[in-house]
Amino acid sequence: xxxxxxxxxxxxxxxxxxxxxxxxxxxxxxxxxxxxxxxxxxxxxxxxxxxxxxxxxxxxxxxxxxxxxxxxxxxxxxxxxxxxxxxxxxxxxxxxxxxxxxxxxxxxxxxxxxxxxxxxxxxxxxxxxxxxxxxxxxxxxxxxxxxxxxxxxxxxxxxxxxxxxxxxxxxxxxxxxxxxxxxxxxxxxxxxxxxxxxxxxxxxxxxxxxx
Amino acid sequence: xxxxxxxxxxxxxxxxxxxxxxxxxxxxxxxxxxxxxxxxxxxxxxxxxxxxxxxxxxxxxxxxxxxxxxxxxxxxxxxxxxxxxxxxxxxxxxxxxxxxxxxxxxxxxxxxxxxxxxxxxxxxxxxxxxxxxxxxxxxxxxxxxxxxxxxxxxxxxxxxxxxxxxxxxxxxxxxxxxxxxxxxxxxxxxxxxxxxxxxxxxxxxxxxxxx
DNA sequence: TCATGTGAAGCTATTCACAGCA
DNA sequence: TGCTGTGAATAGCTTCACATGA
Numbered sequence: 001x002x003x004x005x006x007x008x009x010x011x012x013x014x015x016x017x018x019x020x021x022x023x024x025x026x027x028x029x030x031x032x033x034x035x036x037x038x039x040x041x042x043x044x045x046x047x048x049x050x051x052x053x054x055x056x057x058x059x060x061x062x063x064x065x066x067x068x069x070x071x072x073x074x075x076x077x078x079x080x081x082x083x084x085x086x087x088x089x090x091x092x093x094x095x096x097x098x099x100x101x102x103x104x105x106x107x108x109x110x111x112x113x114x115x116x117x118x119x120x121x122x123x124x125x126x127x128x129x130x131x132x133x134x135x136x137x138x139x140x141x142x143x144x145x146x147x148x149x150x151x152x153x154x155x156x157x158x159x160x161x162x163x164x165x166x167x168x169x170x171x172x173x174x175x176x177x178x179x180x181x182x183x184x185x186x187x188x189x190x191x192x193x194x195x196x197x198x199x200x201x202x203x204x205x206x207x208x209x210x211x
Numbered sequence: 212x213x214x215x216x217x218x219x220x221x222x223x224x225x226x227x228x229x230x231x232x233x234x235x236x237x238x239x240x241x242x243x244x245x246x247x248x249x250x251x252x253x254x255x256x257x258x259x260x261x262x263x264x265x266x267x268x269x270x271x272x273x274x275x276x277x278x279x280x281x282x283x284x285x286x287x288x289x290x291x292x293x294x295x296x297x298x299x300x301x302x303x304x305x306x307x308x309x310x311x312x313x314x315x316x317x318x319x320x321x322x323x324x325x326x327x328x329x330x331x332x333x334x335x336x337x338x339x340x341x342x343x344x345x346x347x348x349x350x351x352x353x354x355x356x357x358x359x360x361x362x363x364x365x366x367x368x369x370x371x372x373x374x375x376x377x378x379x380x381x382x383x384x385x386x387x388x389x390x391x392x393x394x395x396x397x398x399x400x401x402x403x404x405x406x407x408x409x410x411x412x413x414x415x416x417x418x419x420x421x422x
Numbered sequence: 423t424c425a426t427g428t429g430a431a432g433c434t435a436t437t438c439a440c441a442g443c444a
Numbered sequence: 445t446g447c448t449g450t451g452a453a454t455a456g457c458t459t460c461a462c463a464t465g466a
Contacts, residue, residue, distance in 0.1 A: 004457055005408075012407040013386065030425065042425095043459055050427050058426045059466040076410050083406070090308060094301035099362075100385060100403045145409065147402075151310075169409040171402065174311060175224065185412050189402045191358075191382065192311045195294070196223040197216075198356065198380040199287050201396055215435055241447065254437055261449055269448045270444040 007048045011071050013038045014045065016104070018068040030061040077105040082141040084167075086158050087149035088113035088121075088128045091173060095149055096124040106145075110137040135165040148172045159186065218259045222282050224249045225256065227315075229279040241272040288316040293352040295378075297369050298360035299324035299332075299339045302384060306360055307335040317356075321348040346376040359383045370397065 017037045021029055031049075035042035049055055049062075055070050056062040072078055083106050085092050095101070096108050111123045114131050121128050129137070137143065146167040148158050152174045162170055168184040175188045228248045232240055242260075246253035260266055260273075266281050267273040283289055294317050296303050306312070307319050322334045325342050332339050340348070348354065357378040359369050363385045373381055379395040386399045 002456085006457075008408050008411045009404055012404050016386065032425080041459075044457090046426060047428080047458075054427055056426050057466060058464065059424045061425065074411075075407055076413075077407075081406075081410060090301055090305035094305050095402070097301060098385075098403070100401075101406075104403050104407065106403070106406060144413070145406065147406075169413055171405055171409060173402070174309075175227065185409055187405050187409055189400055189405050190311075191306070191384070191400045192309070192315050192317070193220055193223050194382055194398050194400050195292075195317060195356065195358075196286055196288075196315065197219050198382060198396055198398055199292060200219045200285075202287075202355070202380055213434085217435075243447085252437075255435090257448060258436075258450080265449055267448050268444065269442065270446050272447065 001051060003051050007051060008075070010038070010040055010044070010048055011075060012104075013040070014048075015068060015071045015075065015077075018064055018071070019103075021064050022068060027064055028061050029064050029067070031056070034062075072105075080105045080107045081145055082107050082109040082143045083145040083147060084108070084110040084112065084134065084137060084143050085123075085147045085149060086112045086131070086134070086162070087154075088115070088118045088123055089149065092149040093123055095147060096126065109141045109143060110134070112137075131161070134161065138165045138167060143167060145169045146171070148176075152176070159184075212262060214262050218262060219286070221249070221251055221255070221259055222286060223315075224251070225259075226279060226282045226286065229275055229282070230314075232275050233279060238275055239272050240275050240278070242267070245273075283316075291316045291318045292356055293318050293320040293354045294356040294358055295319070295321040295323065295345065295348060295354050296334075296358045296360060297323045297342070297345070297373070298362075298365075299326070299329045299334055300360065303360040304334055306358060307337065320352045320354060321345070323348075342372070345372065349376045349378060354378060356380045357382070359387075363387070370395075 014034055017034060031042045031045040034045050052070070052074050055067050085096055085108055088111050092111065092113070096111060101108065108124060108126050111126050111128045112131050112134050113119060113128050118128050119130050144167060146162045146169070148155060148170065150158055155172060155174070155176045159170055159172065159176060163183045170184055170186045172186065172188045173190070175190050176186060225245055228245060242253045242256040245256050263281070263285050266278050296307055296319055299322050303322065303324070307322060312319065319335060319337050322337050322339045323342050323345050324330060324339050329339050330341050355378060357373045357380070359366060359373070359381065361369055366383060366385070366387045370381055370383065370387060374394045381395055381397045383397065383399045384401070386401050387397060
């Protein structure tokens with residue numbers, strides 16, 4: 001069956017919420033409660049979960065820790081993923097020190113930058129290395145995921161280097177043209193686009209309120 | 212007519228590309244070339260533009276600077292928008308110093324933080340002020356857009372303060388539950404979710420390559 | 423009775439196919 | 445002929461309605 005792209009993003013959101021519930025000692029939850037906690041319609045919560053088989057009990061709801069475990073299995077987060085970060089500027093520092101990264105199953109195993117003033121300093125406990133060391137770290141930790149926080153001018157070059165080192169899933173900040181290829185998945189997050197959407201939403205009265 | 216949500220994001224992308232073309236002195240462009248340059252299907256490029264009336268000439272293409280101007284008008288970027296940033300940590304610094312912000316029509320008019328060690332220092336030429344000064348700056352510059360870069364624990368409080376000060380479009384980093392309301396549009400960007408999607412995409416062979 | 427799971431219906435977005443015009 | 449603009453067809457996603465089972 002074809003799983004909607006957006007379902008995956010929502011599963012991550014449910015997982016996030018389930019962790020909160022578990023911390024608060026809550027053992028059972030209904031689709032309605034998940035819906036309320038995540039801002040998603042309860043029908044959709046059930047639909048999303050049903051793509052992977054039912055995890056709940058009719059008339060009862062879902063077992064929090066079981067559902068959490070199941071979603072972790074679906075999203076492939078039963079172990080944590082090693083990632084590298086290229087670019088040790090302000091953004092790179094912000095990314096590396098984001099607690100969510102670790103909490104949600106990623107581990108920064110390498111930070112790279114060609115700015116010599118940054119090299120050898122540390123970021124979130126990981127020593128900053130020059131770019132030429134990238135391939136060996138990728139090989140050593142079998143890294144498949146790379147995050148690029150360099151200025152957009154340097155972006156294509158870094159993406160290319162990552163691909164050639166065996167990294168096949170790349171996240172860039174700011175948009176990277178011509179980046180899709182058969183060698184790697186490249187995704188961009190761009191907060192300025194989100195701002196632009198907000199400006200437009202404000203104009204367009206017909207869709208004034210999100211969700 | 213109802214404009215698809217995603218169309219707006221793509222318009223921003225086209226605009227971005229048109230700026231590049233203009234800088235390179237290119238005066239005319241076809242939907243096919245825009246498509247290639249932005250990674251969007253050319254039918255969709257034309258469809259998106261047609262929602263707002265046709266800007267091109269049949270058999271010829273689009274005039275770059277005219278199309279640029281038209282899209283700027285659609286997205287409401289004929290003048291630049293004042294924004295404030297709350298949170299002057301690493302992420303706040305990265306956001307404020309992002310050249311795209313200014314290039315794409317936003318101007319940071321205030322940065323706020325309650326960490327006293329940060330107050331009175333500057334970020335991208337704007338003095339960091341304590342939170343209590345937020346309402347007066349919002350009023351002075353008639354700010355409608357706020358960016359929140361504080362740790363997620365402090366998020367709801369900051370969002371509330373912004374709403375009460377007259378800000379009605381808010382961008383947060385990391386997900387903010389219960390944030391939607393009739394008073395303001397709240398959007399979240401969350402790079403960890405994007406990473407999670409990449410991990411899943413790698414698993415799901417049927418949608419191995421994006422775009 | 424309550425809440426899940428799921429086919430069907432409805433809605434949104436994209437692609438197709440082609441008419442219209444330089 | 446070449447490229448835009450657009451209705452129609454298709455694909456993708458969400459909501460509805462209800463059967464199913466605790």
